[in-house]
Amino acid sequence: MPPASATTDPKKTRPRKGEGQWALGYREPLNKNEENKKNDDGLNCAQRIIDVYSKAGFDSIDPADLRGRFRWYGLYTQRAPGIDGGKTAVLEPEELDDRYFMLRIRIDGGQLSVAQLRAVAEISTEYGRDTADITDRQNVQLHWVRIEDVPAIWEKLESVGLSTTEACGDTPRVILGCPLAGIDVDEVLDASEQIQQVYDDHIGSPLFSNLPRKFKSSIAGCSVYCVNHEINDVAFVGVTGPDGTPGYDLFVGGGLSTNPMFAKRLGTFVRPDQLSDVWAGVCGIFRDYGYRRLRHRARIKFLIKDWGPAKFREVLEKDYLDYALPDGPAPDLDPGLRRDHIGVHRQRDGRNYVGFAPKVGRVSGSTLSRIADIAEAHGSDRIRTTADQKLVVLDITDDLVEPITAQLEDAGLAVRPSVFRRQTMACTGIEFCKLAIVETKARGERLIEELEQRLPDFPEPVSININGCPNSCARIQVADIGLKGQLVTDDDGNHVEGFQVHLGGAMGHNAAFGRKVRGLKTTSEGLPDYIERVLRRFQEQKADGEAFAQWVVRAEDGDLS
The missing domain is CATH 3.30.413.10 (Sulfite Reductase Hemoprotein, domain 1)
Structure with a gap:
């Protein structure tokens, strides 16, 4: 105060x-969230997880902890399988809950050592069914975590200087920092x-x-x-x-x-x-x-x-x-500057950093373990996450640039990615998120593959951000092509997964939120056709040096549909 x-x-x-x-004297809680926080600080639930819930199991968890205070330690119940997007806003939270958790590991400044990355990888493979996502907040998220395993996970993280404290919740979350x-x-x-x-x-x-x-x-x-x-x-x-x-x-x-x-x-x-x-x-x-x-x-x-x-x-x-x-x-x-630090570039000490792109941030514990091994084998003890779902290995000498590039590429981690692989992001989506309406990660991976085949030489840095709901975890409003998940009607009158389209968003010198064209939506299945069509029109109509977002401002609605 x-x-x-x-x-x-x-x-x-x-x-x-x-x-x-x-500050104006109004201290009485005015909703359930505020009442829950007043009743007990979210930081206090850690000891209950260690002493009670991990021993007695999922059914012993107080609902106020389960859907509230657990977030103070990076824990959200994940979406139960088989619930379609039409039920997201209809069902009660307990009807959407699975008995497993998403666990978010905070990585402040995106800074990891080989030992830390290995610890995260081992937790993923041992406790998270080999799942892992690099987020656009420089965190790593795991899935399929059981409450019984959380104390052991915390102990392993703490042994290498990592934590899940305040990774979620009404708290100061991870502090973003430049990976370089x-x-x-x-x-x-x-x-x-x-x-x-x-x-x-x-x-x-x-x-x-x-x-x-x-x-x-x-x-x-x-x-x-x-x-x-x-x-x-x-x-x-x-x-x-x-x-x-x-x-x-x-x-x-x-x-x-x-x-x-x-x-x-x-x-x-x-x-x-x-x-x-x-x-x-x-x-x-x-x-x-x-x-x-x-x-x-x-x-x-x-x-x-x-x-x-x-x-x-x-x-x-x-x-x-x-x-x-x-x-x-x-x-x-x-x-004119890109923000993602992808590729091979010189460091101030004469060595090099190597930035590379998983597809839409989706990796696995096994992949993270391989990245740690590759970095260590090439003399690096510093790996960084980025705010664009990418990773960077620091401190590579000139003679090891090509060998590490080859090994990363062999692992499916593109150092010289296509425009589409470099510029596409996706949130967690309906696979695990209780707020989502549509699937995003696999859709994003397939979209990249389709566009690479259809537009193999497309040169422009057009960003495509895919979100499973309106909350914009994947930053749809500031993407060249932002896709907000929702149910849409297909040509046969069926309600299917699809997206509302935002076009021409940007940050930096010409910051603007994406333009919404009235009625412009696409089904998930029709997404590759739509994006190919719009990008070809952009190539046909753009002026010399004109960026996609600038073209969108002057384009006719028909050219954007």
Whole structure:
């Protein structure tokens, strides 16, 4: 809570009581989620998992823990098999629940050693039926996890310095960071120390374990802005300050889902030694002033939309930091740069990093184990995950670039991928997710294969993001082609899996949310035909140097259908 001497005048900010803002005295829970958190901190359920649930089994789990507090440790019940998408919004949670869990392992900054990657791989093969997904939040997700095995999984993770603490829930989730931190030739600064400090100072702290909703952070000095600061709740972006010293520009309030918003610049310059305190200040404002009544309005983006950046900065400086931050420069966004770090590139020390692409982030424990072996055999102890469902191996000498590339390619991990393999992402989908309406991962893999055959020489970096529901875990609104899963009607009048289409989304220099053409939908089966048709029209009509998103803005509706 802000101190008693807080300068903010409650009379000027007091909303109707229904918003449930703590700082204005409204502490009574206004929904079941808030009541559940008030009854017991989500961090407290770990001991129950160890002492009770893992011994007595699934049926012993308190429902308030099962569908609430378990998320504070990266655990969600996965979707029971055989439930079609039409029942997603109809059935009660207990009817959708399987007796197994998705487990999310947080990998702050995307940083893994060989030993850590091996530990994750071994957990996958021993406890997760060899499942693993690289997410666009730099995490690894496993499936088919039994409650009985969770303590052993935690012990193995902790033995290599990994954790599932606050990987989900109304908490500060994984901190995104550039996978090339400390080695990139062009980076503004290495943010690794600041990521570690925020983790050490604040993750798992009761001060921030009851937020209105999830809180997504990024801290990076990357010159191509690979962690997508535009859509994080709080983002620290590397810039060079007025005196030539590197530091951070501060953005607040980005997020997608059903009400997408780009983050707002506060216009401040944050020194590296200030960052942890500033992060805590932003998170504290969210905790104290965030809207807790309605879950769909509980993200920080709604608060900053109502307050505006100037007021948010004033409250941050006066009530949470007790000092003013200087004005600072904005990042210089280059519209021509890709953000994914794929391929072979030189490090600042003369060695090389090798970025490679699984299909839509889907791997396996066996594949992760092989990646660890390949990295180690070629002299690397550093593997990184990216914010685009990809991986990078660091520190490869010139003479080992071709051998490691060949071994990764033999493992089905493309170092020189097609445009479609490089640019396609997919969320978990109906296979495991209780919110999903359609299948995504296998659909994405088949789509890549189809487009590679139909358009083998397609040169343009067109992104295709596939989501199983409206919540945009796969960032559909900022993709060139964003696909939102829903049931659609086919030519025979049947309700089948399909997608609403968003076109021309982008981040960076020309940030925009994708255009929705009225009535534009496609069935899952018709998806390859649709995308091929639109991409061929783009090739026929585009001007020299014109990007897909720019063409979409001027294209006729008929050309986009």
